[in-house]
Amino acid sequence: MTTTSPTRHRARAERPLSAEAAALATGPAAHPLHPDHTPTGQLAFGAFFQGVNSSTIWRLPASGDQVAWDSFEALVRTAERGKFAAFFLGEGLRLREHRGVPFELDVAGRPDAQTLLAALAGVTERIGLVATQNTTYNDPVDLARRLQTLDLLSGGRAGWNIVTTDNAWTGENFRRGGYLDHADRYLHAEAFVQVAGQYWRGERIAHDGAHYTVRAQGELPRSAQGSPVLFQAGASPDGQDFAARTADVIFSPHGTLEAAAHFRRSIVERTVAAGRDPAGVKILPGAEIILAATEAEAEEKVRWVRDQQVGPEQAIALLEQYWGRDLSAFDPDGPLPDVPPEVAESGVTRGAGFQFAKAEELTRTWREEATQKGQSILEFARAKAGARRGTFTGSYDTVADRLEEFARLGAIDGLNITPWLIPSGLDDIVDELIPRLQERGVYPSDYAGSTLRENLGLPAV
Amino acid sequence: MSTTTAHPSAADAAPQSVAAPSAAERPLPVLAVDLVTEPALLGGLAELARDLEQAGVGALTLSDGGLHPIHVAAHLAPLTSSIGLLPRTDAVYVEPFHLATQLMSLDHLSHGRAGWLLRAETDPEVAATVGRTVLDLAATAREAADVLETARLLWDSWAPDAVVRDVASGTYVDAARLQYVDVEAETFSVRGPAITPRSPQGLLPVLLADTDRAAAGERTAERADGRVLDLDLSSGLTIAQAAVRIREALAAVPAPGSSAEGGAVLEDPADSGAAPDAAAVRLVRLVGLDLEADPLGTVAGLTADLRSEGLIAPAPTPGQDLRTRLGLSPAPFRLDPARRSDRARLSREESA
């Protein structure tokens, strides 16, 4: 990776690292985290329009329609104005449920990611268009063809965020049902990606694997970037190894400096073990950014955002998800329920972030934690909601300083930012934060090229 | 699916509560141009679509030439303003859930200009791309009809007012206004509801080209919203020939209502799911456009002349949805109490 691109500012005189960052740096400035990793000192931003979640506030007058074309168009235009490398869409193949009923309290329902991105390709010029698409409930040739179509329609700006959700509950919407053992999700994904790669290269495919029998012929020309950029979101050791072998970019959940530094080391190790150049695997943690002019205002704003994100009903529903029983009789302003959970594990029906928690242990720990901190149900749920995300909050300047440090350490290659408001949620990031990052020399002043690969600093394929 | 569905109402997909228009008031067909989605189209695609729209063409159909027709249609949506967008795609060697989601998403982002030109694939090579062996004709037709019904159930699985955004109760979506689809077809099953809220048209118009009718089968033909008459430009079609073909086709259509009576495969004709006027010619489609030559010249002239002869519908106006232009009534939301998405809660409350 080069940092001499003419579109990038030269770094100004370096400030000393903070004590926290200095403690994490185990090597010289050229390789602070790992001898095999050289930080680029640059950040790339993605805008993650998650679509279905509890972080997007829907109850304000400024909350836009979650399905309307105008919302997507407005957000992608702001992101492109801010030279974001990518616009991301999430995916969930079954409507989230809570106690057997579609979950009513969060934003629900969104358009198909790739169909939407194909349309957005027509109103944008440089920004990458990344669709989260599942390997378990798609057919590899069909998905590969759709991704290549998007890549061609956008002039080489397509990306695929590979996810492996395999539960049988989601499978109820698909031909094969819940056919895949959870342990095999990445074996299956690897075969899937292999078939997709063959299709993109225009090869004759004759694949007889454990999970697919496919006969096909790649038929489309290569795009300006060769083939779609591969993102991977999945944090388990198997997921990391899969990413190290396969992915160009990892969409990680590790947003604190310490967690990000450890994750970088882990990925560098795995990438080297897989025989790849660690510079070819970028890491973009998911992030939420809450900014204001001063620290005090930012603190106040964070509280207000959490209040809007998590109401009393959602706080009770959060606990019900892990207790597995009706807790509506409990006062949201009172202590956590003193009743035992009715399930052994939390289910999959509220989305990937919730699954497989050991209920007995978790609910006990939570009760102790809330008692110790003197938190009510509502206060506890709001604190948990904040803790779930990689959150950057503070004044424009402090957040810019902090991100500069992430870049200098090479802990991350950028952020995948989930706006808490649609469609205006990127405005202050683009107008206030990005100019400060540009001044600090860690954010590009313009797009490096016309393809997503170029704008992420990835080698052509 | 009508014979295999676990749920009696699952077959009951098409809107029938609306009276069919009489022959006299049957609207003129919309003129469409077929674009084959070849990669060679890429450079000038947007310009071509806009030129065709300018020329007064009412709709584009996107036939599969490599690029995925639904994505090409989606790409054109924000680049055009009034033209209808109908991908011509297979109903058989696909995941019904994905297909329905993609099509209703196209309807959202085109503000109600989307339709589906259904075809039933019979090519063994296409079946092999998804690891399947090609079906015989009867099974192909059965599956196409099942997928059509399933798509409609998914499109109809959110009430228009399901997203309530009620700040007082903290409710974003009302599960009582969502419904499962509970489809148990011979070759697939789908639980639902859709992962996408109801699209502007509710039910997208589903049309069937005469050339695709044999493979798609009778049940699909009966349940489609109308026929498509193809006129081939590649053999040097004159205005006079085109006019004769359209007049013949319009005259050959039986009186509205009579087409719904062929529901022999169904147990209950009242519950047939047959569209009110499935035999009506809703689209006249110009195929065989020569992209190398000057396609637009021919099309613009044909469009103007056929329109002045009163054989095709007026040019579309922005804001009018495709159903309206095709002469289809608005699709009402049909709630089936047995499929309500809050049934688990209702039964908990009952037993409490």
Ligand SMILES: Cc1cc2nc3c(=O)[nH]c(=O)nc-3n(C[C@H](O)[C@H](O)[C@H](O)COP(=O)(O)O)c2cc1C
């Ligand atoms: C930051 C992040 C974002 C994700 N976004 C999605 C998503 O939009 N849709 C989805 O189905 N899964 C998503 N996932 C989860 C994936 O389904 C992933 O495959 C799953 O976590 C299982 O992999 P693992 O066991 O390696 O974590 C996401 C995961 C992470 C870490």
